[in-house]
Amino acid sequence: MATTHEGSDQLHDTLAALALFADLSGAELETIAHTMEERYFAEGERILRQGFSGAGFYIVLEGEAAARVSGVEVNRLGRGDFFGEISVLLGEPPSADVVALRPLRCAVLAGPQVESFIVSHPKVAFRMLQAEARKLRNATRWRS
Amino acid sequence: MTDDRPFPPGDYPVVIVGSGPGGLQLSRSLSELGVRHAVLSQDPSAGGMFRRFPFFQRLLSWTKPYAPCPRGEREYERYDWNSLISEDPSARAVMPDLMDGTSYFPSRPEMERNLVTFAERAAVRVRYGCRWESTRAEGEGFALTTSDGEYRCRFPVFAVGVAEPWRPETPGIELATHYADTREAHTYADREIFIIGKENSAFELASGFLQWAKRIVLASPSPAKLSVTTNSLVGVRARYVQPYEDNVLGGGVLVLNASIQEIARAGERFTVKIRRSNTNEEQAFEADDVIAATGWIPPLRDLAKLGVVTFGRNRLPAITPFWESVSVKGVYFGGTITQAAAGLKKNGIPANSGGVNGHRYNGRVLAKHIARTHFGVEIPRPALPAADVGALLLHELDHGPEMWHQRSYLCRVVSVTADDGVRDEGIWPLAHFVDSEGPDAVAATIEANARGENYPAFYIRQQGRVTEHLLDPDQRMRYDTAERRAALTTILHDLLG
Numbered sequence: 001m002a003t004t005h006e007g008s009d010q011l012h013d014t015l016a017a018l019a020l021f022a023d024l025s026g027a028e029l030e031t032i033a034h035t036m037e038e039r040y041f042a043e044g045e046r047i048l049r050q051g052f053s054g055a056g057f058y059i060v061l062e063g064e065a066a067a068r069v070s071g072v073e074v075n076r077l078g079r080g081d082f083f084g085e086i087s088v089l090l091g092e093p094p095s096a097d098v099v100a101l102r103p104l105r106c107a108v109l110a111g112p113q114v115e116s117f118i119v120s121h122p123k124v125a126f127r128m129l130q131a132e133a134r135k136l137r138n139a140t141r142w143r144s
Numbered sequence: 145m146t147d148d149r150p151f152p153p154g155d156y157p158v159v160i161v162g163s164g165p166g167g168l169q170l171s172r173s174l175s176e177l178g179v180r181h182a183v184l185s186q187d188p189s190a191g192g193m194f195r196r197f198p199f200f201q202r203l204l205s206w207t208k209p210y211a212p213c214p215r216g217e218r219e220y221e222r223y224d225w226n227s228l229i230s231e232d233p234s235a236r237a238v239m240p241d242l243m244d245g246t247s248y249f250p251s252r253p254e255m256e257r258n259l260v261t262f263a264e265r266a267a268v269r270v271r272y273g274c275r276w277e278s279t280r281a282e283g284e285g286f287a288l289t290t291s292d293g294e295y296r297c298r299f300p301v302f303a304v305g306v307a308e309p310w311r312p313e314t315p316g317i318e319l320a321t322h323y324a325d326t327r328e329a330h331t332y333a334d335r336e337i338f339i340i341g342k343e344n345s346a347f348e349l350a351s352g353f354l355q356w357a358k359r360i361v362l363a364s365p366s367p368a369k370l371s372v373t374t375n376s377l378v379g380v381r382a383r384y385v386q387p388y389e390d391n392v393l394g395g396g397v398l399v400l401n402a403s404i405q406e407i408a409r410a411g412e413r414f415t416v417k418i419r420r421s422n423t424n425e426e427q428a429f430e431a432d433d434v435i436a437a438t439g440w441i442p443p444l445r446d447l448a449k450l451g452v453v454t455f456g457r458n459r460l461p462a463i464t465p466f467w468e469s470v471s472v473k474g475v476y477f478g479g480t481i482t483q484a485a486a487g488l489k490k491n492g493i494p495a496n497s498g499g500v501n502g503h504r505y506n507g508r509v510l511a512k513h514i515a516r517t518h519f520g521v522e523i524p525r526p527a528l529p530a531a532d533v534g535a536l537l538l539h540e541l542d543h544g545p546e547m548w549h550q551r552s553y554l555c556r557v558v559s560v561t562a563d564d565g566v567r568d569e570g571i572w573p574l575a576h577f578v579d580s581e582g583p584d585a586v587a588a589t590i591e592a593n594a595r596g597e598n599y600p601a602f603y604i605r606q607q608g609r610v611t612e613h614l615l616d617p618d619q620r621m622r623y624d625t626a627e628r629r630a631a632l633t634t635i636l637h638d639l640l641g
Contacts, residue, residue: 011457027365030403031421034366039486040455040462042470046579052612054490054552054591093612103462103470105455110492112594 011038014061015107018080020131023123032124035117036107041065041100048084048098055094056111057084063104067096076101085128088114151182151271153293158514159184159300161288163270164192165259165500166303166479166507169228172266173511176231177521182297183268184290186275190263191256192479193307199326200352201252204344204381205499208248209240221545225501226250228262229508235266249383276304278446285474286450299514303478303507306458306498308443311436314340316407319414320434323349332356338416338429340404341437342368347384349437350397354386361429362387363400365421375596376493402427407434442481450475460484465573466513467506476514482506487553487575491593495553505546505554509571525559525567530640533558533566534632537588538624541600546571547589548621552601555587560639578603578610586639590621600628604639 012033015021021029038061041047047065048055059082067075067083074096077083087094088111109117118125158174160167163185171183187195198204203226211223215237221229227239239258243250250258263270275291285298309322321327323345333356339346342364350360362368368388369379380388390397402418405426409415416429441459448454453462453471461477462470463485469475477484483497496502515521528536537556541547546554557569561583569585577587584606591601597617604611613635615628 025424027403027419027421027424030365031401034364038456040453040470042462042464049488049578052488052490052578053614054488054593056489056492103453110489112491 011036011061011107015059018059018061020059020080020082020124020127022127024121028121032117032121035113036109039106039108041104041106043100043102045100045104046097047100047104047106048087048094048096050095050097051093053093054111055084055087057088057109057114057117058082058098059107061105061107064101065098065104066101067098069096071097082128082131084111085114087111149271150269151184151274151295153290153295155296156180156182157298157519158182159288159295159297160303160478161185161276161300162192162303162305162479163187163190163263163272164194164303164305164479165228166305166481166503167192167270167301168259168263168266168268169504169507170301170303170478170511171268171270172228172230172235172262173508174515175267177511177515177523179511179515179519179521182295183270184274184276184288184295185270185272186291188272189260190268190270191259193305194252194255194259196252197307197324198252198345198348199323200329200348202247202249203252203255204249204348204383205501206248207239207243207250209243209245215240218545219543221501222548225499225549226255226258228259228266228500229504230262230266232266235262238262238265276445279450281450281472299474299476299518301476301478301510301514302442302444302447302481304443304481306440306442306460306480306483308441309436310439310441310458312404312438314404314407317436319407319409320436323435323437326435329353329356332433334358335432336413336430337361338363338414338431338434339437340364340434341439342366342380342399343437343439344380344384345439346437347380347387349435350387351384354390354397357396359396359398360387361398361400361416361431362391363398363402363404363416363418365401365403367401368399375594376592377496377499378492378494447472447475465576465579467510476510478507478510479503482510485573485575487573488578490552490591493551493592493594495550497550497553501549502553505550505571506573509554509573512570523570525564525569528558528566528568530560530566533586533640534629534636535624536568537586537602538600538628538632541588541590541623542621551598552589552591555589555603557585557587559583559585566640574603577605581608584639586636593617600632602632602635604635606639 065077066073158181160183205225207226208223213219278289288295309324311317329352336359337357339362371379387397391399401421405417451472452469540556555574559567587603592598599617600615600623602613
């Protein structure tokens with residue numbers, strides 16, 4: 001039976017296991033666990049909506065999601081992956097839908113909180129940049 | 145059967161559990177739609193959590209006795225956060241008549257009276273003193289075991305509140321009193337109080353202790369948010385900000401960002417070990433009292449065993465935009481638990497489903513959904529001239545209460561089909577509208593950004609694709625202007641032809 005009991009204590013432990021937060025102290029992680037909100041999305045539910053304003057920053061804690069541009073799948077997202085940051089950083093609506101392929105748990109940060117979050121946690125920002133760099137490298141390889 | 149013990153054990157199409165505002169609203173709205181149901185409550189009378197809380201006896205949600213529109217009109221609901229809603233005028237705007245004029249935040253006893261009075265005027269019957277104990281699936285429905293016997297139904301609706309005390313797993317947390325068990329304020333005279341938590345309940349206690357306590361410490365890992373800076377209901381509400389100001393200006397209050405490591409006895413007192421979030425430094429505080437204002441969870445009893453998935457710190461059930469469990473079809477939730485369906489939550493701004501002003505509308509929408517989907521009740525869908533659609537929607541955003549209280553959460557929908565023409569479909573959950581298949585239609589709501597600006601938002605669904613269209617904010621929140629009518633006409637052009 002799929003029953004989830006995740007308090008912020010457990011959210012702290014889940015976040016601690018993700019590469020994005022690998023460099024943080026316990027206290028810093030705890031602050032983040034209390035700053036982020038946990039959300040649950042049922043299979044088939046849309047998390048990010050292409051072309052809609054006001055999106056947030058999402059980190060996948062459990063489950064799997066697909067990014068789709070105009071209905072065409074362009075990427076799969078699993079535990080530890082994050083999405084929504086490009087839309088928030090650029091102040092533009094997301095260019096893709098993100099849809100839960102099976103029950104999905106995410107840690108969520110509201111769009112307006114993202115800038116202060118990144119500034120307050122430079123080591124997380126560095127890890128995010130690394131992930132973005134990998135995406136860019138892979139995209140470049142694909143094109144060459 | 146006597147009148148004060150209605151609904152004996154047996155079979156009912158719908159069983160509502162709870163007699164707080166959520167249960168009362170659902171019952172009234174289902175009755176207005178002719179859906180037979182029972183209402184069960186373990187309490188001796190109506191009111192739910194307001195029979196006991198808030199601890200310092202005055203609400204956070206206001207009712208303006210004098211407003212820009214007459215009491216009892218639909219628009220007045222914008223200014224009255226606490227009355228339940230009804231088609232029957234005698235059961236509307238109950239709250240302002242019961243307030244003594246000392247504050248526009250009703251006192252707890254006034255709120256309790258408001259709910260008891262609504263139950264009387266709206267003829268909501270409840271089987272009081274009947275405790276729901278366990279649940280099991282049976283045939284196409286469910287069986288609820290109670291202290292009075294067994295109830296079988298197709299659809300249970302649990303409106304049991306988010307009012308069961310929750311504590312984190314901190315070592316020694318059992319030594320802390322939970323908010324729910326706080327003593328009378330004067331008993332804290334000349335004492336040092338350590339409050340774990342920095343949300344409204346923590347600041348409510350701190351506000352109440354200001355004239356009694358020798359020193360107050362509030363601590364939790366993340367910084368306190370204030371509603372006046374988030375421009376939303378996220379954060380500590382304005383009326384509880386005084387302890388925050390005392391902290392800043394050097395009074396007897398400390399507001400700390402720290403995780404709580406351990407609580408231990410120190411003779412008659414307690415030692416609280418903390419670790420500061422910004423410096424990682426460990427510190428110890430002595431206190432006469434430690435209070436855990438660490439939040440609440442819904443008392444869902446054995447619903448997890450039934451398969452109801454819950455999530456997050458508050459153990460809320462995972463539910464659909466129509467407040468049905470995502471994992472156990474047919475199990476619905478009402479009242480404050482409806483906050484578990486977050487909706488679009490654009491810019492991080494939540495709907496008001498955690499308050500009466502928000503969930504009373506969720507309750508009416510849920511009643512219509514249950515009536516329409518499960519009992520074949522035809523909900524009126526008035527025909528509308530295409531030329532009137534823009535004016536109707538802008539008027540609704542200017543005067544209707546649903547989208548004012550449930551911004552970016554509920555919406556007014558007008559459908560356009562070849563067979564049926566243009567139809568006013570009433571109020572729907574926005575997340576359902578934008579994420580579900582359906583006929584070509586427009587949905588209108590109000591949205592807000594982090595700057596505190598409110599603006600009209602329209603969603604056009606055509607051939608299964610939904611697009612977003614935002615209009616400019618207006619500080620007066622009056623959107624029915626020539627300029628916006630013209631803009632909306634353009635937005636609606638393809639849909640209406």
